[in-house]
Amino acid sequence: MKTAWEKVQIARKIDRPKSSDYINAIFNDFIELHGDRNYGDDKSIIAGIAYLDEIPVTIIGEQKGKNAKENITRNFGMPEPEGYRKALRLMKQAEKFNRPIITFIDTPGAFPGIGAEERGQGEAIARNIMEMSNLKVPIICVVIGEGSSGGALAIGVGDKIVMLENAIYSILSPEGFASILYKDASKSKIAASEMKITANDLKKLELIDEIIKEPKEGITQKFEEITSELKKYIKTNIKDLQKLDTEMLLVKRYEKFRKIY
Amino acid sequence: MVIDKVKKLNEIETKPHKNTKASDMLVGKWVKCDKCKEIIYKEELHNNYSVCPNCGKHFRLSSRRRIKQIADEGTFKEIAGDIITKDPLKFEGYLKKVDILKEKTKLDEAVKCGTCEIEGQKAVIAVMDGNFLMGSMGSAVGERITIAIETAIQQKLPLVIFSVSGGARMQEGIVSLMQMAKTSAAIAKLNEAGLLYISVLTDPTTGGVTASFASLGDIILAEPEALIGFAGPRVIEQTINQRLPKDFQKAEFLLEHGFIDKIVERKDMKHMISTLIKFHTPTPKSEVKK
Numbered sequence: 352m353k354t355a356w357e358k359v360q361i362a363r364k365i366d367r368p369k370s371s372d373y374i375n376a377i378f379n380d381f382i383e384l385h386g387d388r389n390y391g392d393d394k395s396i397i398a399g400i401a402y403l404d405e406i407p408v409t410i411i412g413e414q415k416g417k418n419a420k421e422n423i424t425r426n427f428g429m430p431e432p433e434g435y436r437k438a439l440r441l442m443k444q445a446e447k448f449n450r451p452i453i454t455f456i457d458t459p460g461a462f463p464g465i466g467a468e469e470r471g472q473g474e475a476i477a478r479n480i481m482e483m484s485n486l487k488v489p490i491i492c493v494v495i496g497e498g499s500s501g502g503a504l505a506i507g508v509g510d511k512i513v514m515l516e517n518a519i520y521s522i523l524s525p526e527g528f529a530s531i532l533y534k535d536a537s538k539s540k541i542a543a544s545e546m547k548i549t550a551n552d553l554k555k556l557e558l559i560d561e562i563i564k565e566p567k568e569g570i571t572q573k574f575e576e577i578t579s580e581l582k583k584y585i586k587t588n589i590k591d592l593q594k595l596d597t598e599m600l601l602v603k604r605y606e607k608f609r610k611i612y
Numbered sequence: 613m614v615i616d617k618v619k620k621l622n623e624i625e626t627k628p629h630k631n632t633k634a635s636d637m638l639v640g641k642w643v644k645c646d647k648c649k650e651i652i653y654k655e656e657l658h659n660n661y662s663v664c665p666n667c668g669k670h671f672r673l674s675s676r677r678r679i680k681q682i683a684d685e686g687t688f689k690e691i692a693g694d695i696i697t698k699d700p701l702k703f704e705g706y707l708k709k710v711d712i713l714k715e716k717t718k719l720d721e722a723v724k725c726g727t728c729e730i731e732g733q734k735a736v737i738a739v740m741d742g743n744f745l746m747g748s749m750g751s752a753v754g755e756r757i758t759i760a761i762e763t764a765i766q767q768k769l770p771l772v773i774f775s776v777s778g779g780a781r782m783q784e785g786i787v788s789l790m791q792m793a794k795t796s797a798a799i800a801k802l803n804e805a806g807l808l809y810i811s812v813l814t815d816p817t818t819g820g821v822t823a824s825f826a827s828l829g830d831i832i833l834a835e836p837e838a839l840i841g842f843a844g845p846r847v848i849e850q851t852i853n854q855r856l857p858k859d860f861q862k863a864e865f866l867l868e869h870g871f872i873d874k875i876v877e878r879k880d881m882k883h884m885i886s887t888l889i890k891f892h893t894p895t896p897k898s899e900v901k902k
Binding site for chain 2: 462
């Protein structure tokens with residue numbers, strides 16, 4: 352059994368598969384679509400359309416780099432407001448064309464910078480959360496690595512929320528938590544276990560629907576095992592969710608978050 | 613960019629956004645304004661809406677005094693007051709800390725909600741309180757605010773939320789984060805019902821509250837010089853390794869960048885809110901259309 356801190360390390364590994372890897376493995380004919388039609392194209396979020404076998408879907412994924420160079424292009428997977436607005440634009444488009452939405456969550460958090468604040472980071476996140484709660488198509492959210500703070504939740508409101516076994520989902524990084532509550536950033540290990548951030552923790556708290564087991568040999572070694580498992584999960588659930596009428600879909604989604612107290 | 617101009621024009625503060633402690637208000641008959649350094653007689657400050665008569669600095673307000681300033685006398689009826697703090701992480705010392713705070717502040721959580729009249733117009737209000745764990749949003753705050761929103765929907769009333777918050781409450785971890793989704797989803801329902809939501813941002817409004825209901829008002833008002841942002845100034849400074857311009861994340865900065873509708877001085881706030889509510893009260897004609 353791995354400790355929470357060990358999972359933090361695994362979730363952050365640079366060679367752990369990223370959103371683009373899942374997109375390529377699970378879907379066909381992915382066409383990436385760019386830009387928020389307002390300011391720019393944020394490369395820390397990739398988004399577009401693809402086929403899940405025969406079903407057309409919209410995909411949104413937070414994208415970290417696989418090496419130092421790509422990480423600079425991808426801003427280490429920390430979106431700016433235009434990233435969230437691109438995601439929202441394409442999710443609205445998905446609603447228009449009645450396409451289910453799949454999101455992949457993998458971020459250390461929304462980027463804290465001067466430009467991000469000038470362009471309304473808080474507003475961008477708030478609007479995504481609100482709009483996602485009411486989009487008339489099925490939404491499945493998959494936490495594949497690091498799901499940190501509002502930056503993760505901004506693409507994390509859906510009908511089904513699943514986590515990979517070694518992924519984490521937290522209010523902020525264990526380092527940040529330790530420095531705020533213990534006034535000591537070096538206590539991150541303790542913070543990680545106290546914060547309840549592992550897939551098991553979240554399942555127990557009834558905040559996620561499912562844990563997708565990772566291969567014992569390691570996720571990179573047996574990547575096709577986890578992608579076929581994940582594909583099966585996504586497909587089954589999309590089909591089930593598509594059977595619900597829109598009103599029921601939205602009532603259930605509202606209830607899912609409404610009951611969290 | 614505007615910010616670069618601002619940067620050049622303003623001298624850079626060594627310690628930006630130094631917080632005024634509420635405790636400044638609690639001792640003795642006199643209080644020093646930390647902006648203009650003037651010594652003010654406390655009663656004079658109180659009689660002036662807790663705004664410095666010398667420089668106009670808006671001191672922080674408790675929820676109790678805020679409600680007194682906004683609601684018509686005797687009209688406030690609390691709702692969701694029975695919703696209590698929970699401890700989903702079983703975080704060591706948390707509930708004890710909450711108990712001590714309750715005793716000290718005479719508050720039971722970081723928000724007080726209720727129905728009231730504002731210059732004779734009925735409304736639901738939620739008023740956050742920075743004296744209770746920095747107005748942070750845990751599950752009880754999220755639940756109370758959601759109940760307030762749902763009450764507005766049920767009773768077809770306008771909603772006014774005064775925010776003051778350090779963000780999501782750390783001690784409740786991921787459950788606090790989820791309150792952002794819960795409250796925002798409720799606002800979506802309020803929108804569908806065609807009801808007015810006025811969000812008032814006061815000093816400071818940051819983190820998970822900025823990134824949820826506080827930014828979702830039909831009309832967003834702010835008090836002068838209130839600190840408003842997603843990331844805290846210190847986090848930004850450490851991340852980008854540069855000092856921040858002087859007025860960064862102040863209400864005036866947000867107005868300039870298009871994220872709030874209006875900055876309203878405290879003495880004018882009640883009348884502004886009632887005017888806005890009146891403006892949105894359905895006339896018989898618009899009811900027919902509906």
